[in-house]
Amino acid sequence: MLNEERIRLMTKMVCYEEGEGKEYIPVKQYYRRDYVGVEMLKTFITSTIAFGILCLCWILYEMENIADILGGRDLVDFGISVLIKYAVFAAVYQIIAFLVYNRRYTRATASVRKYYYTLRKVQKLQEKEERTQPSEGWK
Amino acid sequence: MTGLLEIRERLRDVVGKYEIYFIAGVKFALGLMIFFLINSQMGYMERLTHPAVSLLLALVCTFLPVNIMVFFAGVLVLAHLSALSLEVCVIGLCLFLLLFFLYGKFASHNGYLVILTPVLCFFKVPQVMPVASGLMREPISYLSLICGTVAYYYIEGVKQNIVNFTSMEETEGTAKFTAALKMLTGNREMYLISAAFLVTSLLVYLIRRQSVNYAWRIALFMGNLVQIIILLTGYVLLGMPEKIFWVIVGTLGSVAISLILEFFFYNLDYSRVERVQFEDDEYYYFVKAIPKVYVARKDKRVKQITPRKKTTVNRRKLAEELDIDQDMLD
Numbered sequence: 001m002l003n004e005e006r007i008r009l010m011t012k013m014v015c016y017e018e019g020e021g022k023e024y025i026p027v028k029q030y031y032r033r034d035y036v037g038v039e040m041l042k043t044f045i046t047s048t049i050a051f052g053i054l055c056l057c058w059i060l061y062e063m064e065n066i067a068d069i070l071g072g073r074d075l076v077d078f079g080i081s082v083l084i085k086y087a088v089f090a091a092v093y094q095i096i097a098f099l100v101y102n103r104r105y106t107r108a109t110a111s112v113r114k115y116y117y118t119l120r121k122v123q124k125l126q127e128k129e130e131r132t133q134p135s136e137g138w139k
Numbered sequence: 140m141t142g143l144l145e146i147r148e149r150l151r152d153v154v155g156k157y158e159i160y161f162i163a164g165v166k167f168a169l170g171l172m173i174f175f176l177i178n179s180q181m182g183y184m185e186r187l188t189h190p191a192v193s194l195l196l197a198l199v200c201t202f203l204p205v206n207i208m209v210f211f212a213g214v215l216v217l218a219h220l221s222a223l224s225l226e227v228c229v230i231g232l233c234l235f236l237l238l239f240f241l242y243g244k245f246a247s248h249n250g251y252l253v254i255l256t257p258v259l260c261f262f263k264v265p266q267v268m269p270v271a272s273g274l275m276r277e278p279i280s281y282l283s284l285i286c287g288t289v290a291y292y293y294i295e296g297v298k299q300n301i302v303n304f305t306s307m308e309e310t311e312g313t314a315k316f317t318a319a320l321k322m323l324t325g326n327r328e329m330y331l332i333s334a335a336f337l338v339t340s341l342l343v344y345l346i347r348r349q350s351v352n353y354a355w356r357i358a359l360f361m362g363n364l365v366q367i368i369i370l371l372t373g374y375v376l377l378g379m380p381e382k383i384f385w386v387i388v389g390t391l392g393s394v395a396i397s398l399i400l401e402f403f404f405y406n407l408d409y410s411r412v413e414r415v416q417f418e419d420d421e422y423y424y425f426v427k428a429i430p431k432v433y434v435a436r437k438d439k440r441v442k443q444i445t446p447r448k449k450t451t452v453n454r455r456k457l458a459e460e461l462d463i464d465q466d467m468l469d
Contacts, residue, residue: 023248042244043244046240046241046244047240047241049236049240050236050237050240050241053233053236053237053240054237056233057230057233057320060230060313060316060317060320061316061317061320061321061324063313063316063317064313064317093241096245097245100245100279
């Protein structure tokens with residue numbers, strides 16, 4: 001026989017999985033440290049690419065004057081100054097990533113808690129049903 | 140007011156009932172608008188300007204996430220730019236990649252804002268966006284307004300400086316790169332709009348989060364006021380007084396849209412505010428609860444007063460239907 005209560009809960013769960021849960025359930029597959037760590041690593045890669053693009057744009061912008069700019073300067077000093085800029089750029093992005101993904105994990109925890117509670121409820125209902133139903137051998 | 144609230148409830152019911160079709164319709168209309176606008180405003184690659192291309196792309200976007208629409212719009216823009224000049228296309232690609240890597244990664248759910256901002260910039264009323272997003276979204280979304288604005292001003296800059304990019308001389312390659320980048324770095328109007336949007340949306344967000352009565356209304360009026368002051372001052376200082384008319388029109392539109400949003404999403408009854416205090420082992424709670432304005436929809440029920448028409452059954456037919464002898468019905 002159909003258990004209406006279980007069906008109601010399961011429908012609610014599917015609605016969550018298809019909506020908000022789509023974003024938050026995968027987040028909760030990880031520990032906070034792992035999730036934030038992986039996302040910060042990804043951000044490090046994207047910020048490195050972005051810095052490269054910015055450098056390329058600067059070179060294109062200063063193409064005609066680049067000889068003058070580099071001519072009067074020590075190349076090692078120039079390289080160090082670019083590296084410092086890159087380090088500051090990447091550090092800022094790492095801080096932003098840390099804040100954003102920590103917050104996202106906290107949100108996911110709050111959002112998924114209700115879902116897991118419903119899941120446990122469904123599990124209990126199912127176990128109860130299995131206990132009350134006669135086994136195949138008795139039919 | 141009650142009539143309006145009833146209409147609101149009915150609208151919510153209808154939208155809720157046909158949500159799939161409603162979202163698909165919105166996406167199709169938005170897609171059609173953005174692709175048509177790109178083709179009509181740029182149109183450097185003639186093969187893409189055929190209406191069928193816009194229609195087909197809009198149809199594809201109807202069934203896909205909105206970020207795909209952003210992607211297609213970007214590709215379409217780059218295709219047009221490549222037909223104009225490779226240098227402009229390369230800078231355009233760098234710009235889009237930068238926007239994606241620096242911002243898109245953190246807030247991937249803001250496709251609508253990224254698409255709507257340039258569309259409204261084209262119609263000269265982008266002032267609607269910062270107040271609306273300040274009311275409806277979180278601060279991480281506000282940078283998407285800047286992404287949309289930067290993309291619009293790049294396209295607009297190319298259009299206005301088209302002579303610089305149509306030269307056929309090979310030696311002018313570097314000059315084209317420089318010209319394309321200067322369009323971005325030297326566009327003071329773009330900086331003004333971006334700063335105004337950021338300040339306005341943050342201000343609206345900060346005010347609407349306060350625990351004061353009519354927080355949303357105060358936020359929307361203050362936001363619009365600050366925005367109009369920044370823009371008017373900025374345009375006067377930049378020597379662009381011809382833009383002032385559209386700033387006023389856009390701000391009026393923004394007030395109207397914000398009031399509609401408030402009516403639909405934050406309509407509270409401040410005459411029934413309740414304040415409660417309680418405590419548990421760890422905290423003392425001061426709670427302010429404001430009920431939402433809600434009107435139950437009138438359900439029309441038709442009550443039958445006159446008795447139903449009796450249907451007479453022929454004795455012979457009934458016997459035939461039951462497959463028995465007529466005499467048995469006596």
